[in-house]
Amino acid sequence: MSMTGPIGYFVHHQGRGHAERAAAIANELIGSRGVTLFCARDDIFPVLDERIEIRKIPSLFEPTGQEAPAMAALPMPETVHCAPLGWPTITDAFAALSGWFAQARPALFVTDVSAELGQLARLCSVPHVAVLQHGERGDAGHLAAYDSAVGLLAPYSERIEQHDRPAYLRRKTQYASGVGIDCSPFPAKREARRKLGLGEEDDIVLVIAGGGGEGTPSTPLTLGARAEPEARWITIGKVRSEWHETPPGNLEHRGWVENPRDWIAAADRVVSSCGNTTVHMVLAAGKPWVVIPEWRYFDEQFCKAEVLDREGLAAVSRHWPSHPAAWERLWTAAALIDVEQQRAIIEPRPAQAAAAWLDSLAAELWRGTEGKPALEIVA
Numbered sequence: 001m002s003m004t005g006p007i008g009y010f011v012h013h014q015g016r017g018h019a020e021r022a023a024a025i026a027n028e029l030i031g032s033r034g035v036t037l038f039c040a041r042d043d044i045f046p047v048l049d050e051r052i053e054i055r056k057i058p059s060l061f062e063p064t065g066q067e068a069p070a071m072a073a074l075p076m077p078e079t080v081h082c083a084p085l086g087w088p089t090i091t092d093a094f095a096a097l098s099g100w101f102a103q104a105r106p107a108l109f110v111t112d113v114s115a116e117l118g119q120l121a122r123l124c125s126v127p128h129v130a131v132l133q134h135g136e137r138g139d140a141g142h143l144a145a146y147d148s149a150v151g152l153l154a155p156y157s158e159r160i161e162q163h164d165r166p167a168y169l170r171r172k173t174q175y176a177s178g179v180g181i182d183c184s185p186f187p188a189k190r191e192a193r194r195k196l197g198l199g200e201e202d203d204i205v206l207v208i209a210g211g212g213g214e215g216t217p218s219t220p221l222t223l224g225a226r227a228e229p230e231a232r233w234i235t236i237g238k239v240r241s242e243w244h245e246t247p248p249g250n251l252e253h254r255g256w257v258e259n260p261r262d263w264i265a266a267a268d269r270v271v272s273s274c275g276n277t278t279v280h281m282v283l284a285a286g287k288p289w290v291v292i293p294e295w296r297y298f299d300e301q302f303c304k305a306e307v308l309d310r311e312g313l314a315a316v317s318r319h320w321p322s323h324p325a326a327w328e329r330l331w332t333a334a335a336l337i338d339v340e341q342q343r344a345i346i347e348p349r350p351a352q353a354a355a356a357w358l359d360s361l362a363a364e365l366w367r368g369t370e371g372k373p374a375l376e377i378v379a
């Protein structure tokens with residue numbers, strides 16, 4: 001391990017947000033030092049510099065049928081989240097990583113996200129940086145990873161940090177709002193509508209349906225749409241219907257789209273959950289915005305929604321409105337949002353700043369080791 005050693009980067013393969021921000025940072029880092037990405041999938045990354053290495057490792061949480069059933073019910077220690085016993089895939093993944101630590105002698109290891117791999121790096125004497133997420137993360141497992149990290153990387157603005165994040169963790173956090181997300185200037189509303197074939201004078205409510213689980217329920221949307229028949233309610237993404245709903249004629253389902261930026265730009269108002277990518281795209285566009293958080297581990301979206309509400313960036317409901325008056329209250333609150341304050345959350349070049357921070361952190365950590373010969377062990 002040395003000041004000029006490579007940086008390893010573990011990437012969670014659920015969804016594409018982890019891969020997109022890792023790719024953005026790696027593409028900026030590769031000009032300074034080697035980068036190796038570790039992931040259970042190699043097909044979820046956007047375009048990478050050809051010098052960046054991707055190593056596939058087994059998934060840490062998906063069973064293959066080779067697990068030992070007699071150990072399945074054994075309790076999990078408080079300091080870990082996912083460390084079942086008798087899983088050959090976990091053994092193989094940890095062996096691959098520890099082997100790379102010994103062979104590559106990295107300057108730094110980034111985890112996005114895994115409390116266990118952060119602790120593995122620390123136990124292998126490799127300095128690591130943990131990626132932060134919103135949520136109730138004061139448990140022993142998260143704190144073990146955060147406390148053992150030499151730095152923390154938050155893919156959001158310091159302004160939307162949780163109030164309960166301890167000061168000692170904030171002091172070692174690099175904030176990178178919108179990293180890995182296309183937050184470049186959005187097309188003008190008129191231009192986007194012309195491209196999508198939408199009327200210039202239409203009052204458009206865009207519902208960005210959640211990508212997880214069974215999809216966004218359409219029944220609450222029927223209530224909101226029916227309450228304002230002059231507006232066009234348009235959904236993009238996965239929506240689920242229920243037998244008892246009565247869809248109004250002004251509610252349209254477009255399904256998955258390749259150009260969500262155009263749809264956001266075309267909208268007058270937006271309804272969505274608060275996954276990291278959606279949050280930063282809507283903030284960058286600047287829109288009256290209603291947020292209904294989805295279930296995630298450690299209440300990630302509920303905690304993020306509370307922060308958005310606190311900062312006046314979104315009108316928030318902890319559950320889907322069940323009657324028209326609830327929608328009306330949310331739209332009244334959303335009309336008070338300062339869209340320029342939303343746009344101000346986005347940093348201009350977050351990937352470049354994050355990469356520069358990682359590179360300088362690695363150099364500082366290994367300062368004083370230049371020119372030192374490798375230790376020779378004599379039996």
